[in-house]
Amino acid sequence: MANRDDVLSDFIVEEEISPEVLGTYLRRHPEYTKDLLALFNELTMSELEATDASLPFETKAMTAEALRVQHVRQSLFGHGIKDLARELGLPRTFFLGLNTNVVHLGSVPVEFLKNLPAKLDVRLHDLINGMQQGDGQTVAMKSDNKPGAEAPIEFRDYVGQADLAEEEQRALRKLLADDGSN
Template sequence: MMADREDVLNDFTVEEEMSPAILKAYLQRFPEFTQDLLALFNELSISDLASAEASLPLETKAVSTEALRVQHVRQSLFGTGVREFARDLGLPRAFFTGLNAEVIHIASMPTSLLKALANRLGVHMQDVISGMQQGDGHAVAMKSDVKPGAVPQIDFQDYVDLAGLSEEEQRVLQSLLADDGSD
């Protein structure tokens, strides 16, 4: 039986924690609502990020330049800057929501895309990767903490297929993938 879109989105909204892992689980259970789920996650994350930022003590704001670059990446891809960044690139805002290490297997991300994003953001490729890995702003532990029944990450190409990009957006993405950063 086909899931009801409103029910799925309502369930998603009232999840206890709004994490990329939850998003991924919903994307895999309800691929037909990928765009709605990404957009909703995006809206919810932006309001979360904004309130989290507002509550940061001042001394944590004076962090290392690397941390600032990573924060810039997070802002541009998942935060308050994503609307503008997505518009500049010509890709849907929600597309960036899923470019997250908990959703997409980061090793499956084309290096050319990571380079192009780093280029556009004026940061290092490693900053882009770190930004994608910092799920909830916690440092990434390299130990395996796969919970039983954890949902495996989606391969980048599968994610692109799920994201339902228009032909124009597909072309934009292809040109980013072809961009080796030398311009």
């Protein structure tokens, strides 16, 4: 059995600290799993902090915006959709279609565009950018025609096709309600 300190020292001096290298060490030395994971986390966090410190201010601002847009995309189309759907009382499938390939952005009610960013804790601009990027794929809709480059549909038509239950319709009305702020 290898010495803990020797294993950790060898890990530190690896040419590249990557998840693949970590996996190799974890398979070889499962008895040091906690130590290796802690060291990997510390090394990668230090690397991120050093990279962030060296970025010019403009790049940091662009990175922050990109992260907010990524948050929108993950919340509407990715792993965060389950939590968002549960919190807002709407089906996950409803959010999957909220990209500009499916729904015409100009038809989305202003109240919805004001309330949804507040729920996601992002700016309206970030929500719109996230909707424009979508999930990278369009949502399948039942159709009598062959698939093609279809024009986005109006929001009210999308809602009509969503086949929402009464409780889900009430939840959507909450998002469409004007909260009185401008």
